[in-house]
Amino acid sequence: MVDIPEHLLLKTAEARAKALGISVEQALAEMRGEAEPTKIEKEPDVIEVTPIEVEVKETPAPAAEVKETPAPAAVKEAPAPAPEKANGQVPTEVDFAPETKVTQRLLTVVKAKPIQKPTSEPVDKVNTWPHLMLPEFISLMAMTAFLIFISAILQAPLLEEANPNITPNPAKAPWYFLGLQELLSYWDPQIAGVMIPLLIGVAAFMAIPYIDRNKENKPSKRKYAIMLWTFFLAGAGTLSLIGILFRGPGWNWTYPWIDGVWFDDLLDWVHFE
Amino acid sequence: MKNEKIKFKDRLKDISSGLGDSLKESTLWGSIFRPGSPFRKGYSDSPRNRSYVVMNNVLYHLHPVKVKRHGVRLSYTLCLGGLSFFTFIVLTITGIWLMFYFRPTEMAYVDIQSLQTSIAFGSLVRNMHRWAAHIMVLVVFLHMSRVFYHGAYKAPREFNWVIGVILLLLTLLLSFTGYLLPWDQLAIWAVTVGGNMAGYTPVFGAQVKFALFAGLEATEATLLRFYVLHVLFFPFIIVIFMAIHFWRVRKDGGISGPL
């Protein structure tokens, strides 16, 4: 058998001394077989002495072994497992059941939660199928049916081929920009610019959640915010309607019922014969 | 209420009762429809199977197994976010179909004309694509208003609102780039008006306009540029942002509320 390095022997002896409550020299002597092994009343706490990651089944207490085999050979077998680990030898008496080998340990259980500020109060929930997926499916079908229906009765506009030399009067942007076009017609773009106000506008929209620090979501507790958005909707709607229906050649004011509609997207709707 | 539930249950069971048992017992059938699917043989409507329908389905990437009760009431979301997504899907399908018949060159106008006159369903599909585009802009905007009125942008959903604003911009850009493609007087002048506005950017105005038009004014080079942006670039980007948007809806704890 391989000789045990001195420092490991010492370490084991210290551990043994601590477990049995004897002096280190005594323990060392015992391990070398130079002294009678100490009799112990209570079993030493093996786990506390040497942290091992194996669960050893029916391992005889080290002290008991020493008692049975006081011969020098016992030095290698009797002490707690630290030296065994060091020289890679496993005493034959120890019954290693492979299935009891611990290869992983549970550190903690992490519960699945939303990434931010989880609400942990119980909530009233229903199964997604069918309570959400069926209405979704029906909406999808209804939407498709509606689209096919209006596409069958309303013809998308197609005017004459593009001609950069013939400028229509008025030249209008797509309808969702007409409110903006109307608004911009009030100031001179050469001076005020267009893109900068637009970018500021977009940034302002993005900033809404960071500006509105009111935590309430009850309408009665956020009257101001609701009022602002409603004003915005009304303003945007009015400007768009003016741009769509009440602006004619030269961006002059026209009445759709007198001067006609200058809005080609609605071509098929207004020439509906 | 109880009565209604039983009726509903029976209906679910019958979804695929018309199909023969031999077909539903085949390996092929069983490999397509995973356990819990109402199309599988011997499906019964149990809470366990209701969970499996979602969990064993690709839709699990979109939906959790259970959702808040108030969230499924039509009156809460009005399905506006869902409808934004549906219109986008309709636009993708009809758009791909239109691509078969459209060349972003001097032939663009002729292609649209012949699409309408000599190709089966050409006119219908073009109309669907166009009206769906208008509807998508409208629906996305209404969805945004619904979110605002519910205060659904408040913590922890602040950033999903920001992503939403990006989605709105992308929706407008998709619509705007598509507007030019028919290459008629409506298209070219609407885009010219829009592009000229971009030209009023201080300092870089001329450069911005040049980059947008691929030249000094709307030409066929602009057409090609808008086409590539419209059929490839913006759809690609918007799909990525939609994925993040949907993911955040779930990670922020599902739908907001109840009020």
Ligand code: HEM
């Ligand atoms: C292409 C455009 C968009 C699509 C496809 C889309 C889709 C969706 C869907 C499916 C939902 C789930 C709840 C619902 O249906 O209302 C949702 C929620 C949400 N959306 Fe959008 N959305 C879009 C644009 C926007 C815009 C423009 C905003 C705001 C600027 C926005 C902000 C939000 C927020 C904050 C939520 C969470 C709402 C809640 O928890 O109640 N989205 N979106």
